[in-house]
Amino acid sequence: MSRISISMLAIAAALAACGQQGKEPAPAGNEGAATQRPPGLSPLFEALPAQAPAPIDNPTTAERVALGHKLFFEPKLSRSATISCNTCHVVGAAGVDNRSVAMGEGARTGPRNSPTVFNAAFLKAQFWDGRAPTLEEQAKGPIQAHVEMDLTPDEAVQRLRETGYAPLFAQAFDSDTTALTFDNLARAIAAFERTLLTPGAPFDHYLAGDTAALGPDARAGLALFQQAGCLGCHNGPLLGGNGYANFSHVQGSKDVGRASVTGNAADKWVFRVAPLRNIAVTHPYFHDGSARTLEDAVAIMGDSQLKRKLTPDEVRQLVAFLNSLTGEFPSVPYPQLPRAFPAAAPATEP
Structure with a gap:
């Protein structure tokens, strides 16, 4: 793939080590399984961790997670009081809305597809153009965006103060008077999002030594994934999401990608590499949602990024491998939201 975000030297060293075997802990939920990494796997593959790291100034406490859970579902954070974070990042639907591009206030649409919120805690940067370095910064964007929550x-x-959230903020942030702030709103949502993880995918079990976790087509797709060069961009625990690449398929489009953030002409049509975790259940695909099926997306990536015309059998095998990246989704109930009653009008003298 072009414009690979890691150095060629690192890739060469990793590919040279593809045949080496190493030890790796079994993923969550697979205790007692074999831990011998199967031969022929690049060290660029990593199992999804069972927990996400938190910044020093925003520990993942039970109180912040509970508050963030409510805020994620809170429609009063939109102008019409009808749209929440969950509207576009539906936790019951793999964290997406299955629309080509997001729809917000007044049925206004933005130019980009809503990426899944699951495992976003492991991304190096948020949004398709990487403009937010942390989950905390990302959480502030949609609330303020005119085409989203406005x-x-x-x-x-x-x-939130009028609705009755002040005591919950005080409990989560250890302050009675200054806890309910926009920064803390974002911290609470980020803390909740750090719990939205999907370990235990068949591929994680395969990495831990359970070779029966992948069928023949998936194993063939895995081998092709490495041999064809997909791994150059789609690596690490998310198989992507840790760098940027020029997407030649959309060159010439109005959305210039990362160039809108950096102002650098060299970044035109450069986008964050999509993470492939749960890709089989997060359609449609690409930053503009232009690929309706996973088969379409794989074929387009072959043409545009690998400069290779994939055969129908190769597409089928790659899709089989990508299906093995679907993890175990946590159960996320709809929370009870605070709803303060309006103060009664003062009684009038007879």
Whole structure:
């Protein structure tokens, strides 16, 4: 793939070590299984960790997670009080809305597809153009975006105060008077999102030594994935999401990708490499949602990024491998949201 975000030297060293075997802990939920990594696997493959790291200033406490859970489902964070984070990142549907591009306030649409919220904690940067370095920064964007939830920070905080959230913020952030802030709103949502992980995919079990976890087509697709060069960009625990690449398929489009962030002409049509975890259940594909099926997406990537015309059998095998990346989704119930009653009008003298 072009414009690979890791150095050629690192790739060469990794590919040279593809045949080496190593030890790796079994993924969560696979205790007692074999831990001998199968031969022929690149060290660029990593199992999905069972927990996400948290920044020092935002520990993943039970109180912050519980608050963030409510805020993620809170429609009052949109101007019409009908749209929440869960509207576009549906936790019951693999964290996506299955629309080509997101729809927000007033049925306004943005130019990009809603990426899954699951495993976003492991991304090196958020959004397709990488403009937010952390989950905390990402959480602030949609609330303020005109085409999404369309509130100012002050409006969002005031709505939460009127709705009865102040005690929950005080409990989560150890302050009675200054806890309910826009920054803390974002911290709570980020803390909740760090719990939205999907370990235990068949591929994780395969990495841990359970060779029966992948069928023949999936194993053939895995071998092709390495041999064809897909691994150059799609590596690490998410098989992507840790760098950027020029997407030649959309060159000339109005959405210039990362160039809108950096102002660098060399970044035109450069986008964050898509993570492939749960890719089989997060259609449609690409930053603009232009590929309706996984087969379409695989064929396009072969043409545009690998400069290779994949055969129908190769597409089928790669799709079989990609299906093995679907993990175990946590159960996320719809929370009970605070709803303060309006204060009663003062009684009038007879």
